[in-house]
Structure formats: C-alpha cells, structure tokens
Amino acid sequence: MYRPTTLRLASAHCPRAVDFYESNQAAFRDHFQVGIAAHDVLAAIGEHALTAMLQPTEQEIAEIAERQVRSLITRGRSFEGRAEPPMRAEDAFEGAELAKRYAATEPWPTADAWFEAGYAFGAEWQRLPYNAVERRFRLILDRLEFVEESGEDYAGRLAVITEYKTAWPTDESELETLQTKAQAVAVWLVHGSGLDGIRRRVVNLRTGKTFADDLWFEPGGNAQIAEWQSEITDYMQALDTMTEYGRRPARPGVGCLGCPYSLGCDAKSIETDHISMAKRLAKLEGERAQLIKALKAATAESAITFDGTTVGYQVTASRTPKPGALTLMWLAWTAANGDVSGLLAALKPTMAMLSSVAKKLYPDSKEDQEAKVAEWSAAKTSKEFGVFAQPTPTE
Numbered sequence: 001m002y003r004p005t006t007l008r009l010a011s012a013h014c015p016r017a018v019d020f021y022e023s024n025q026a027a028f029r030d031h032f033q034v035g036i037a038a039h040d041v042l043a044a045i046g047e048h049a050l051t052a053m054l055q056p057t058e059q060e061i062a063e064i065a066e067r068q069v070r071s072l073i074t075r076g077r078s079f080e081g082r083a084e085p086p087m088r089a090e091d092a093f094e095g096a097e098l099a100k101r102y103a104a105t106e107p108w109p110t111a112d113a114w115f116e117a118g119y120a121f122g123a124e125w126q127r128l129p130y131n132a133v134e135r136r137f138r139l140i141l142d143r144l145e146f147v148e149e150s151g152e153d154y155a156g157r158l159a160v161i162t163e164y165k166t167a168w169p170t171d172e173s174e175l176e177t178l179q180t181k182a183q184a185v186a187v188w189l190v191h192g193s194g195l196d197g198i199r200r201r202v203v204n205l206r207t208g209k210t211f212a213d214d215l216w217f218e219p220g221g222n223a224q225i226a227e228w229q230s231e232i233t234d235y236m237q238a239l240d241t242m243t244e245y246g247r248r249p250a251r252p253g254v255g256c257l258g259c260p261y262s263l264g265c266d267a268k269s270i271e272t273d274h275i276s277m278a279k280r281l282a283k284l285e286g287e288r289a290q291l292i293k294a295l296k297a298a299t300a301e302s303a304i305t306f307d308g309t310t311v312g313y314q315v316t317a318s319r320t321p322k323p324g325a326l327t328l329m330w331l332a333w334t335a336a337n338g339d340v341s342g343l344l345a346a347l348k349p350t351m352a353m354l355s356s357v358a359k360k361l362y363p364d365s366k367e368d369q370e371a372k373v374a375e376w377s378a379a380k381t382s383k384e385f386g387v388f389a390q391p392t393p394t395e
C-alpha cells in the first residue's frame, strides 16, 4: 500500500527510504511536529466555520488554537486511529501561531468543504473505504472545497484542493510533486463527473505565499490527470518490482540531504573512486543535517558535555549598529567638515541596504522594489563547494 509520503520518500530521497518507512525504522521526525500542530489547528478552524456557517472571528480563531494546543500537549494527536505521544509545547505553540496567522487572512468556506478527508483506492483505482485492507493507495486532503467560477476564458464548477506546508523552501515546484498530482487524481476519480475542473493550491504557512494552478477538464485537463494517474501507477509498480530482489536499492546522493532515515541508514559507499567518495559525502551531509536538527532540539536548554567537549549553543559576542548610528556618524562627519557626497563615497553598500532603501521608496510595490534593487546591483558569480541538486533542465 502506498501513500504520497512513500512516493515522496522514493522520489525526493531514494527507494531504500521506502523500505525504512515500511519497516517502521526510527526516523528523525521532530521537525514535522510544528506542521502537524498547524494542520490540526487549521482543520479545527475549518470545521468550526462549516458548523457555524460563518467566518470565524479573530477571538474564535484564538480560542480554537488554544484548545487544540492544550489537547496536543496533554493527550497528543490521534492519527489514523493510533494515539501519538503528547507533543512538545514549543512545537504546538509554533504550529498554532502559523495557523492563526494564516487563518486570520483566509476566507473560510462555510459549506461544500471537507477537512482532513481520507481517500483510498484499490489496484484498479476503484474507490475503497479508507481503512480497507486491499487498498493500494490512500491519501488525506488537508482541505477540499467546491466553488463556482466564472471567468472570461473558463467557467464552471471547480474542486479546490489546498495543501498546507510548513517547510520554508516550499514554492511552486510543489505543484509538480507526485503528492499534489495524486490529490488531483483522487478528486477527479471520486468527484470528477460533477466538476469542470480542479484547482490545486499549495500554501507555504511560513511565508504566507500560495501557489496555485487551475486545470479545466476540457480541453486538456482530463488527459493530463489521466497521465498523472498512469505515472503514479507505474511508480508504484516499479517500487513493488524493486522488492523482488530483496531490499529496494539505496541511492546515496543529494537525496540524503533531508532524508528522515539518514541517521540509521546502512547504505555504504566505501570505495575510493571519486564518484563513490562524492556519494559518501552526500550521505554524510544528510546525516550531519539530521544530527544538527536533533541536537539543536536536545540542547535548547543546556549543552551536552563529554570528554572535555561541549555540543550545543555557545554565546558569541559581536557588534551591531545602534539605532541612530547613521545620525551619530553624520554628526561626526560634519564636525570634521565632511560633506554628503564624501560620506556616501565612504559607505560600502550591501544588498540588505539596497533592499531596505527600495522598501522605503516603494512600500506598496514588491515589483518596483525588486526592479530598483536589480538596477542598483550587478550579477556576480562565485564558487561554493558542497552537495547540490542538479538543476532541472528547462525547455
């Protein structure tokens, strides 16, 4: 049985990660907790709007968030019928803050919507009850609603699928993942006959940005979703075939960065040719990143010490300009008979300074700010050593 998480593990990390997932290997998942809390609060706010058939007020949003946080840190979440341990208060509060900030700006559906809706399908993509033993693929939609849309080019009934993300880098590339494609396939199969199209939305709860695309069934949308369905079918088949040789193959490389199993992964790359060494470095970088995440959480209150070594936070001293530093500088400059052009020539502009001045000049237009910063700056290349994902070729 597959789900978006397993397909994502295979594509973003490697097929061996799916083996680890299926055999319940310990994974470093602490950093998912904030996202879990945010999802929990947003689902509760959505349900509240549906029941009350009204937009939630700021006070209601705050009360719902408080109630959910209390439940998460005292009892823990129940997911797919399994009780999870109580959540760390810091994670629950951080997730609730993200949810509240987004909820206050978002129009909430008061009818025709579902939150945390589960869908399951059999081998022939026939719909099954969510807990059916013979399910082949299942997924949960954060939010699904149905709206009537009337535009110049297209009009009709749209299903709007919303996926919430709490990873900082979430951008429009999320619309290309198997997860969001699978969501469209599920809604198309189950609800498609009463629809004219599907809108997929991905919300980055950290930045507040929403990425969306509309897929009208005619022309083109039906064919596109059918293609995604066959892509997912083939991918699941390929992952099944890999198990015929025992464990699925490991693919050490850039996928190790952010892989939740990198700490316990036994994929070895010990040869000394350059490609093997590069693979080994990628895997070490993945382990290093997970160790840092785990140890940052573990040492938030106090550092770990052993054998004359300290791992954790260390206070470092540096200096930062005081508020009013520019005025003080200007006074000192003029006292020494300096003029404006002399001072400007002495200042070394930084990109942060350019952005800050552009923001003051064009407070209401991000495009104008970016255009000005582009006009005042020049492209520059430099070399940085590390492990990077290869850029996707563009057409």
Ligand code: SF4
Pocket (backbone or CB within 6 Å): 013, 014, 015, 016, 017, 250, 251, 252, 253, 255, 256, 257, 259, 260, 261, 262, 263, 265, 266, 267, 283, 286
């Ligand atoms: S650490 Fe690397 S090799 Fe191991 S499962 Fe994750 S992606 Fe695969």
